Amino acid sequence: MKIGTVTGSVWSSRKAPCLMGQTFLVVSTTEGDMVAADQVGAGTGDRVLLVTGTVASRFCMEAPVDAAVVAILDPEKN
Amino acid sequence: MKIGTVTGSVWSSRKAPCLMGQTFLVVSTTEGDMVAADQVGAGTGDRVLLVTGTVASRFCMEAPVDAAVVAILDPEKN
Amino acid sequence: MKIGTVTGSVWSSRKAPCLMGQTFLVVSTTEGDMVAADQVGAGTGDRVLLVTGTVASRFCMEAPVDAAVVAILDPEKN
Amino acid sequence: MKIGTVTGSVWSSRKAPCLMGQTFLVVSTTEGDMVAADQVGAGTGDRVLLVTGTVASRFCMEAPVDAAVVAILDPEKN
Amino acid sequence: MKIGTVTGSVWSSRKAPCLMGQTFLVVSTTEGDMVAADQVGAGTGDRVLLVTGTVASRFCMEAPVDAAVVAILDPEKN
Structure with a gap:
C-alpha cells in the first residue's frame, strides 16, 4: 500500500455506468497523483x-x- | 486510476481476433503515453x-x- | 519480490472493517517506502x-x- | 497497452515445460526492453x-x- | 517478461510456511534487483x-x- 495526501476530487458526467455513485479522490503520493475510489x-x-x-x-x-482509499492515518501517531 | 489527455488513436489491420471492434486511444499521462480501449x-x-x-x-x-478509458472529466470542474 | 528494511508502522482508527487486526509496516526499499501487512x-x-x-x-x-511481508532475511547470510 | 518496436527474439533451451512452442520477442519501449510472447x-x-x-x-x-504482442500497427496510419 | 542476470540468493529461517522449499534468487535487471523463485x-x-x-x-x-525465473537464455544465441 502507499501513503498519500488527499488534494481534491474529480468530477465526470460522462462515465461508465458501473462507476455511478463512487467518489473519486485525487491523492498525491511520492510517485505522482493518483485517482482512487473513496471507501472511508x-x-x-x-x-x-x-x-x-x-x-x-x-x-x-x-x-x-x-x-x-482504505484507511485514514491518525494524524497524531504517524 | 490515472488522469490523461487523449492525443489520438492507433490503427491495426493485423491484430488478435478478440480485439476486433475495439477502439484504441493514445492517452498522454505524466508517466508517458498509454494505449487504452475506449469505453465512453x-x-x-x-x-x-x-x-x-x-x-x-x-x-x-x-x-x-x-x-x-472509463470516464471523461468535466472540463469546467476539474 | 523486493528486499526492504522495516522502518516503522502506521496507525489508523478510521479504516475499512476488513483491515481490522492487520499490522501495517512501513518498509523502505530502493523504489521508495511501501506499507505492507505483516505476516511474520x-x-x-x-x-x-x-x-x-x-x-x-x-x-x-x-x-x-x-x-x-512474507520473510525476514537471516542477518548473517544476506 | 504500450507501443513498442520489435528488435529481436530470445532463445532458451532450458525453460519451463509450459513455455515450449512460444516465440519470445524483444520489444523496445520508452520504458526499456521487454520480452513478450508473440500472438500475431x-x-x-x-x-x-x-x-x-x-x-x-x-x-x-x-x-x-x-x-x-497482440497487434501490429499499420505503418502508414500510425 | 524481463531479462536479468542471477547475482546470488537470499536466505531466510523465519518465513511464511507456504514458502518452504522454494529457492529465491536475486536477479539484477535494468530496473534494479528483484528476488524471484527459481523454477529452472x-x-x-x-x-x-x-x-x-x-x-x-x-x-x-x-x-x-x-x-x-522461468528460462535460462542460451549464452551463444542471445
Missing part, C-alpha cells in the same frame, strides 16, 4: 492509505477501479 | 480517467486489454 | 522480503492489501 | 501493441507469460 | 527470463510469490 469518507488534507491493482476492484464490489 | 466515446483533447491492469480487461468483457 | 512478526530494523500485488491479498486471506 | 506473427522492425500483466497470461492460454 | 535450476551468472505478477504465483503452484 476521506477529505482534502487527510493522509490516507491507498490500495492499488485488482484488489482495489474486489474491495469496491467488483467496480472497475484500480485504486481505493 | 472519448475524442482527441478530452481529459479522461484511465483504469489499468486486470480490471480493465474484465471491464472490457474479458478482452485482453490492460488499459481502458 | 517483523520489527523495525529487520531486512525483509516483500510480496506485492494480488498475491499479497490472497496470502492475507483475501484482505484488500497489495503488499505483505 | 510480428517480426523485427514491426511497431506493435503490447499487453502486459495477468491478461497476457490468459490471452496466451494460461501460459505463465506476463507480456504479449 | 539457474545459478549465479546465468542470464534468465523473469515473469512477474500474479502469473508467477500461479506458475509456482499458488505460492505467494510475485516473480519467478
Whole structure:
C-alpha cells in the first residue's frame, strides 16, 4: 500500500455506468497523483492509505477501479 | 486510476481476433503515453480517467486489454 | 519480490472493517517506502522480503492489501 | 497497452515445460526492453501493441507469460 | 517478461510456511534487483527470463510469490 495526501476530487458526467455513485479522490503520493475510489469518507488534507491493482476492484464490489482509499492515518501517531 | 489527455488513436489491420471492434486511444499521462480501449466515446483533447491492469480487461468483457478509458472529466470542474 | 528494511508502522482508527487486526509496516526499499501487512512478526530494523500485488491479498486471506511481508532475511547470510 | 518496436527474439533451451512452442520477442519501449510472447506473427522492425500483466497470461492460454504482442500497427496510419 | 542476470540468493529461517522449499534468487535487471523463485535450476551468472505478477504465483503452484525465473537464455544465441 502507499501513503498519500488527499488534494481534491474529480468530477465526470460522462462515465461508465458501473462507476455511478463512487467518489473519486485525487491523492498525491511520492510517485505522482493518483485517482482512487473513496471507501472511508476521506477529505482534502487527510493522509490516507491507498490500495492499488485488482484488489482495489474486489474491495469496491467488483467496480472497475484500480485504486481505493482504505484507511485514514491518525494524524497524531504517524 | 490515472488522469490523461487523449492525443489520438492507433490503427491495426493485423491484430488478435478478440480485439476486433475495439477502439484504441493514445492517452498522454505524466508517466508517458498509454494505449487504452475506449469505453465512453472519448475524442482527441478530452481529459479522461484511465483504469489499468486486470480490471480493465474484465471491464472490457474479458478482452485482453490492460488499459481502458472509463470516464471523461468535466472540463469546467476539474 | 523486493528486499526492504522495516522502518516503522502506521496507525489508523478510521479504516475499512476488513483491515481490522492487520499490522501495517512501513518498509523502505530502493523504489521508495511501501506499507505492507505483516505476516511474520517483523520489527523495525529487520531486512525483509516483500510480496506485492494480488498475491499479497490472497496470502492475507483475501484482505484488500497489495503488499505483505512474507520473510525476514537471516542477518548473517544476506 | 504500450507501443513498442520489435528488435529481436530470445532463445532458451532450458525453460519451463509450459513455455515450449512460444516465440519470445524483444520489444523496445520508452520504458526499456521487454520480452513478450508473440500472438500475431510480428517480426523485427514491426511497431506493435503490447499487453502486459495477468491478461497476457490468459490471452496466451494460461501460459505463465506476463507480456504479449497482440497487434501490429499499420505503418502508414500510425 | 524481463531479462536479468542471477547475482546470488537470499536466505531466510523465519518465513511464511507456504514458502518452504522454494529457492529465491536475486536477479539484477535494468530496473534494479528483484528476488524471484527459481523454477529452472539457474545459478549465479546465468542470464534468465523473469515473469512477474500474479502469473508467477500461479506458475509456482499458488505460492505467494510475485516473480519467478522461468528460462535460462542460451549464452551463444542471445
